[in-house]
Amino acid sequence: MxxxxxxxxxxxxxxxxxxxxxxxxxxxxxxxxxxxxxxxxxxxxxxxxxxxxxxxGGLSLATVGRVLAVIEEPNLERTEVLGAAQRSLLGVDRVAIPPRDVEEPWAQSRTHAWLAGRGWLVDPRDPVVEDLDRAWSACDAAGIGLDEARMDAYADAAEQIAVIDVDSVPPEPQAAVRQVVLGTVLVDPVLAALRRLAQQHTAVSREVSAQG
Incomplete structure (x- = not known):
């Protein structure tokens, strides 16, 4: 054509x-x-x-270009899939993680303490941890009441979603990075929509049960 x-x-x-x-x-x-x-x-x-x-997905064209470059990378090893996917979405050549021998004030943050107690096997210097820290602080500032117990409940649900995500990743590196990147970008809006519909369903169901 x-x-x-x-x-x-x-x-x-x-x-x-x-x-x-x-x-x-x-x-x-x-x-x-x-x-x-x-x-x-x-x-x-x-x-x-x-x-x-x-x-x-709400990505800029510049970020789309990075995503496409990662998807088409011919020599990507499977062990590099998650890192490559994250770098493409963050817009950096590599995830900036400071050396372990520098002073680490972040280790005292509420989020890092919660992650340690949760026992999640994540790098505490990952930029996404800082994103979570800022988001949690914003919830506190707004008076939403997102305490550790509620965060644990959210984390339980997130782990179930993560199992589905990881199980869906194919073994071949190129297909894997495509699945990880596109799945992260395009499934996030699906999960957000499902959450709102589930809230509606739960609220209505409880009201119906109370009336019955």
Missing amino acids: RMSGLAEATGVPVATLKYYLREGLLHAGRATSRTQAEYDNSHVERVRLVRALTEV
Whole structure:
């Protein structure tokens, strides 16, 4: 198909498709002349993936570019999958973790103490731990009442989700990193929507039970 056909198949304007090509988000088509090229289903799938990552996942085009680069990395080992996925989403070449012999004031934070008590096998210097610390502090500031017991209950549910996630990861490294990255970005909105629907269901069910 020509560029116009690709635009029709994906619902993305020609100007946007040309921008994707210039930025490397879309691979080049098969040249048929100096100014024309043919595109196939792989281009349709790529455009739909870019749209999903931006519109559903909420990623910037720059982050999408990093994600696509990681997915297409030919020499990625399976042991590097989680790190590569995290780096692509954080927008860094590597996760910045300070050496262990430096002073570690973060070790006294509420989140680190909770993680240690929980016994989770995570690196306490992981940037995601800092994200959790900030989010928990914001909940405290808002008076939501997110104490350790409630956090434990959330963590129990999160572990069940994590088991489903990890069990879904295929053994081949390239497929694995695609699953991890895209699963993280695109399934997060699914989980958020399910939580809200479950809240509605639970509230209504309890009200019905009370009336009965």
